[in-house]
Ligand SMILES: Nc1ncnc2c1ncn2[C@@H]1O[C@H](COP(=O)(O)OP(=O)(O)OP(=O)(O)O)[C@@H](O)[C@H]1O
């Protein structure tokens with residue numbers, strides 16, 4: 001994968017550009033000189049294992065942490081969190097649900113709206129729209145602390161959408177959800193991307209999430225970018241088909257661009273072998289030597 | 295304008311609504327105990343600083359309990375910052391950082407008024423006449439602003455709940471007892487008088503007691519002293535909150 005491909009925006013206008021971004025905490029380097037771009041309207045996934053530096057990156061992109069080095073540009077302009085207009089563009093769904101548990105669903109949105117300078121009838125209407133969009137209209141007067149995990153997650157997302165952000169950052173949006181709710185969340189995120197015309201930047205350590213949901217995936221490990229591109233590009237770069245070769249104590253992988261090539265190799269082997277399509281897990285394993293999901 | 299201040303204040307007040315009764319009871323119990331233990335223990339017959347002890351004690355209880363409530367926003371900010379992480383919402387909003395200080399301070403002032411009402415009630419019950427006039431209100435406002443700012447600063451510099459307890463033990467509790475709330479500072483040994491002279495509560499108690507006590511002479515310089523302390527605290531708070539990261 002060439003550098004140009006990693007950083008392209010798929011021919012969309014560039015929404016966010018990140019150059020040489022770094023941040024350390026004491027001796028721990030959390031994010032190490034990463035570069036990438038996100039195109040307007042893209043659904044972009046930042047994939048990496050625990051501790052890779054995903055949250056730290058989001059925090060620098062949203063102004064919660066100052067980078068030690070490097071810069072962030074929105075629409076080509078240097079991001080300065082002190083300039084308040086740029087914050088209107090950004091919606092954030094943090095890794096933990098930071099709702100006020102004693103306030104109702106609607107009150108949680110109300111406070112957010114007020115903080116973003118919205119008020120009156122216009123704010124009330126927007127609250128109703130966002131609750132409806134998140135399927136939470138029936139819960140508007142329930143205290144947030146009493147909602148289910150999936151509902152809380154959706155409420156945090158509804159809150160982040162309230163002020164019509166142009167970019168929505170979601171830090172591990174489906175963590176803690178059961179497989180069924182996770183799929184529903186994926187559909188919801190796609191709707192946000194398409195219906196609300198929102199650029200979506202999400203982090204995940206679920207391979208499948210990045211693979212099925214994202215237009216483009218960036219893989220990060222130990223503070224550094226490993227590779228990036230569409231899921232298809234990433235798989236093609238290592239080989240679209242893979243043989244799992246069962247040796248005495250381990251499984252060896254061999255990659256092939258085409259199925260016939262893989263089958264040809266399979267016939268030469270006399271151990272137990274399986275042929276399958278390459279996943280992003282294989283990409284990660286091949287490039288870093290370890291698995292994302294332990 | 296100031297939508298950040300109003301948004302944060304609204305949030306705090308909506309939450310206070312749920313625990314108003316608890317807050318009122320909490321600010322009613324401790325002054326009642328002090329009144330019983332000291333007020334009636336020492337008795338009305340004892341003269342302190344030119345008046346009977348109960349008349350001396352009630353204004354002291356007022357400053358102490360209202361300080362506790364205003365400063366008490368520290369714990370709440372702490373919880374919303376480290377536990378619920380709602381503070382992130384403020385940092386992400388398109389508002390100036392000093393608006394956060396102002397919103398929280400207004401909330402601390404609001405909370406500080408609760409014990410004032412209760413002490414007012416106690417003054418009726420005990421027959422101590424207090425003069426709740428405009429000068430008193432002005433001094434009370436300065437006093438509450440100072441301790442709300444104190445609470446805000448404490449919440450910003452601590453890293454966890456344990457730090458918070460340390461500040462309470464080493465700063466707030468000594469201040470509560472040594473600032474002329476229960477006994478006149480002039481009667482204390484020199485060492486304590488020196489310590490008391492750096493506690494803002496010493497000055498606000500002196501001013502509030504004078505404005506509350508009918509016929510007492512008010513030292514107007516104390517307004518300037520409190521205003522100065524307030525200004526310094528605001529500058530400190532502003533420096534800290536500008537640098538704060540999640
Ligand atoms: N406030 C902090 N103080 C000290 N170290 C930190 C801090 N925040 C992050 N780190 C360290 O920086 C590294 C990256 O952390 P980060 O939270 O960005 O990872 P992540 O990819 O979001 O992981 P996860 O999937 O577990 O959320 C980790 O080694 C972490 O321990």
Ligand SMILES: [Mg+2]
Nearest residue numbers: 054055095171
């Ligand atoms: Mg994280």
